[in-house]
Amino acid sequence: MAGFGHGPAxxxxxxxxxxxxxxxxxxxxxxxxxxxxxxxxxxxxxFRPEVMTRDLAGINLAVWYGLGLIVSALVLALVxxxxxxAPASGGKGAGA
Amino acid sequence: MISEPSPLAIxxxxxxxxxxxxxxxxxxxxxxxxxxxFAASGxxxxxxxxxxxxGDYLSAASFLGxxxxxxxxxxxxxxxxxxxxxxxxxxxxxxxxxxxxxxRFTFADALNSQFQSRGITFAAGTSALIVSVFYLIPQMxxxxxxxxxxxxxxxxxxxxxxxxxxxxxxxxxxMVSTTYVQFxxxxxLVLFSGILTVLILNRGxxxxxxxxxxxxxxxxxxxxxxxxxxxxxxxxxEGQADLRPVGxxxxxxxxxSSTGPLDPLGYLRTVQNSEIVLxxxxxTVDGDxxxxxxVPKPTAGSDILRPGLSPLFKDLRGDSLTxxxxxxxxxxxxxxxxxxxxxxxxxxxxxxxxxAARASTVVGxxxxxxxxxxxxxxxxxxxxxxxIDLTDSNMAAPLLAKSFGELLFAIISAIAFTxxxxxxxxxxxxxxxxxxxxxxxxxxxxxxxxxxxxxxxxLTAVGVGLVAIVLGICFQGMNASFLVGWAFSVAASxxxxxxxxxxxxxxxxxxxxxxxxLAGLLSSLAWILVSADTLRDVYGFTPDDAAKLALVxxxxxxxxxxxxxxVTLIVVSLLTRRTVNNS
Numbered sequence: 001m002a003g004f005g006h007g008p009a010x011x012x013x014x015x016x017x018x019x020x021x022x023x024x025x026x027x028x029x030x031x032x033x034x035x036x037x038x039x040x041x042x043x044x045x046x047f048r049p050e051v052m053t054r055d056l057a058g059i060n061l062a063v064w065y066g067l068g069l070i071v072s073a074l075v076l077a078l079v080x081x082x083x084x085x086a087p088a089s090g091g092k093g094a095g096a
Numbered sequence: 097m098i099s100e101p102s103p104l105a106i107x108x109x110x111x112x113x114x115x116x117x118x119x120x121x122x123x124x125x126x127x128x129x130x131x132x133x134f135a136a137s138g139x140x141x142x143x144x145x146x147x148x149x150x151g152d153y154l155s156a157a158s159f160l161g162x163x164x165x166x167x168x169x170x171x172x173x174x175x176x177x178x179x180x181x182x183x184x185x186x187x188x189x190x191x192x193x194x195x196x197x198x199x200r201f202t203f204a205d206a207l208n209s210q211f212q213s214r215g216i217t218f219a220a221g222t223s224a225l226i227v228s229v230f231y232l233i234p235q236m237x238x239x240x241x242x243x244x245x246x247x248x249x250x251x252x253x254x255x256x257x258x259x260x261x262x263x264x265x266x267x268x269x270x271m272v273s274t275t276y277v278q279f280x281x282x283x284x285l286v287l288f289s290g291i292l293t294v295l296i297l298n299r300g301x302x303x304x305x306x307x308x309x310x311x312x313x314x315x316x317x318x319x320x321x322x323x324x325x326x327x328x329x330x331x332x333x334e335g336q337a338d339l340r341p342v343g344x345x346x347x348x349x350x351x352x353s354s355t356g357p358l359d360p361l362g363y364l365r366t367v368q369n370s371e372i373v374l375x376x377x378x379x380t381v382d383g384d385x386x387x388x389x390x391v392p393k394p395t396a397g398s399d400i401l402r403p404g405l406s407p408l409f410k411d412l413r414g415d416s417l418t419x420x421x422x423x424x425x426x427x428x429x430x431x432x433x434x435x436x437x438x439x440x441x442x443x444x445x446x447x448x449x450x451x452a453a454r455a456s457t458v459v460g461x462x463x464x465x466x467x468x469x470x471x472x473x474x475x476x477x478x479x480x481x482x483x484i485d486l487t488d489s490n491m492a493a494p495l496l497a498k499s500f501g502e503l504l505f506a507i508i509s510a511i512a513f514t515x516x517x518x519x520x521x522x523x524x525x526x527x528x529x530x531x532x533x534x535x536x537x538x539x540x541x542x543x544x545x546x547x548x549x550x551x552x553x554x555l556t557a558v559g560v561g562l563v564a565i566v567l568g569i570c571f572q573g574m575n576a577s578f579l580v581g582w583a584f585s586v587a588a589s590x591x592x593x594x595x596x597x598x599x600x601x602x603x604x605x606x607x608x609x610x611x612x613x614l615a616g617l618l619s620s621l622a623w624i625l626v627s628a629d630t631l632r633d634v635y636g637f638t639p640d641d642a643a644k645l646a647l648v649x650x651x652x653x654x655x656x657x658x659x660x661x662x663v664t665l666i667v668v669s670l671l672t673r674r675t676v677n678n679s
Contacts, residue, residue, distance in 0.1 A: 020193070020197075020450075023193060023450075023454075024193070024194070027188070027189035027190060027193075028189065028190070030185075030189050031185060031186065031189035031190055034182070034185045034189070038182050038185075038427075038431060041178070042423075042424060042427045042428075045175075045403050045412070045423065046412065046420040046423050046424055047420065049402070049403070049404065049412065049413045052402050052403070053398065053402060057361070057365075058361075058365040058368070058369075059361065059364050059365055059368060059401075060368060060398065060401055060402060062171060062401060062402045062403065063171075063174075063364055063368075063401055063472075066171075066174055066175075066177075066178050066472075067469060067472075069178050069181070069182060070177070070178065070181050070465045070468055070469055071465070073181055073182060073184060073185050073461055073465060074458075074461055074462055074465050076185065076189075077184075077185070077188055077457070077458045077461045077462075078458065080188065080189065080454075080458075081454065081455070081458055084451075084454060
């Protein structure tokens with residue numbers, strides 16, 4: 001199985017500068033989106049904590065928002081993967 | 097609390113450790129080159145690396161520390177889960193691919209790819225070493241806490257066992273071994289946390305109306321005299337007393353005595369509308385005698401499921417600006433710290449290309465995110481199941497498992513133990529890589545051939561292991577997650593400014609990077625050492641004295657020291673760029 005041994009170090013990959021730039025740009029945009037969501041969570045807890053007590057379907061906003069931050073990290077990560085559209089050579093399907 | 101060892105737990109534990117060591121020896125026999133020892137020759141498959149990310153990351157702090165904090169203070173523990181996971185977004189979107197592109201073995205490689213500066217190598221290697229050691233402390237503390245109920249050993253004995261076993265793992269193998277140990281451990285941790293959560297939901301919530309459940313408890317310690325618990329000598333024999341495990345539901349919605357099985361949202365809804373008994377600790381000192389009184393405090397579930405109950409976030413709901421700044425500071429450090437941790441960063445060199453680095457990060461986020469959602473239920477489950485050890489919050493998850501039977505306790509404890517083993521292995525590899533590759537070869541210019549690098553790396557691993565053992569004993573009883581918060585603050589202050597500016601600002605100079613790292617590193621360390629939390633929890637001052645003596649207005653340094661790292665880097669870069677241009 002690949003990776004179980006200690007073979008020679010993997011060769012340096014050949015890069016496509018345009019793809020690298022595009023991925024970096026997409027990454028920064030998605031980072032900004034998540035930063036806004038995370039910043040909202042931290043800001044509300046620090047400066048408007050009473051907002052976090054609001055009930056939605058019997059559970060307060062603090063719990064919903066916290067769970068939402070965890071789920072949205074995964075959703076944005078999957079969006080990023082889709083946007084990158086890496087070539088299939090990335091680790092046997094790595095760039096799904 | 098005094099723990100009695102269980103034969104079943106010991107057998108399961110020994111099997112787990114034997115398998116872990118067996119894997120290490122097997123893979124270790126194949127590690128001959130420095131590339132193999134420090135970076136697995138870049139051959140780890142992306143999926144394995146992704147789950148191994150989770151294995152590395154879900155350390156004692158996550159499993160023991162967060163569950164413990166959640167069980168004692170509710171939502172405040174979940175803030176750590178949220179912050180730890182959010183940090184992966186920075187790693188994926190900003191750091192992963194450029195870092196893979198720039199580096200070879202260590203974090204310093206990436207920073208140095210365009211400068212080849214001895215100053216950067218020194219600063220980055222030192223930072224990696226210090227952050228790794230800071231991160232080792234909570235792992236060793238967690239190990240000591242685990243061994244106590246599992247094998248009946250004292251805390252220090254547990255720390256020594258972990259230190260010795262882990263050092264053996266690292267010395268015999270290196271990155272391939274730690275990767276596969278982490279892969280197995282990460283998978284098992286999430287799987288069994290899921291099983292434990294299902295059992296918690298199936299058990300539901302029940303009211304404990306026994307009068308003794310509400311009786312305060314005391315521990316009196318006087319040097320040279322036996323410790324007294326509830327007025328009697330500490331022990332399990334006749335005429336002796338031990339602390340009771342605590343944590344129960346005082347009232348359920350509709351005044352029912354038991355809910356029966358609940359779905360996940362139903363569980364959270366019920367907790368929010370219940371009254372749960374939390375415990376506060378009051379410490380008084382009279383001469384040499386120290387008395388800690390634990391007092392039950394019935395608390396509304398709606399109060400538990402929002403931030404602000406723990407001493408860490410005290411007054412967050414009030415008008416205290418310093419409390420709010422402390423909170424902002426910690427959440428910033430957690431967000432920025434993940435992408436700055438050397439043992440996380442070096443895992444990007446174990447896969448073969450940027451696409452694999454990206455894919456393994458997404459797998460890591462999915463695995464880690466799932467686990468952190470489960471921590472909410474594990475923590476609340478421990479809070480309401482009478483499974484809290486008042487002297488050590490790190491024991492909540494294992495004791496919760498014990499409430500479902502010895503076998504589950506044995507498995508969970510063994511997984512938690514391998515969690516510590518795996519994380520400590522990764523940290524020691526990162527630390528020895530920084531020491532050998534960066535400081536010894538890069539800074540001091542010691543000429544080492546490839547196989548000598550591996551040998552010196554292994555000797556360094558033994559040294560780091562010894563340091564970890566000593567620190568693990570010194571920091572006994574502190575919450576593992578709280579301690580990791582420090583490591584995140586130091587890592588984010590020292591490493592993140594350099595990483596980000598090298599990637600995104602062409603004006604960055606080697607002097608700017610060097611001084612930026614050193615400024616962030618030293619300022620965050622100094623801030624932590626003179627903060628009220630450290631004065632109270634490490635130096636042993638009473639909370640009032642600690643607050644008076646603290647030299648900084650709040651305890652978490654990130655809000656000041658992360659920007660300081662950026663500002664230092666920018667200012668020094670601007671000054672030195674002009675010098676370079678002129679010359």
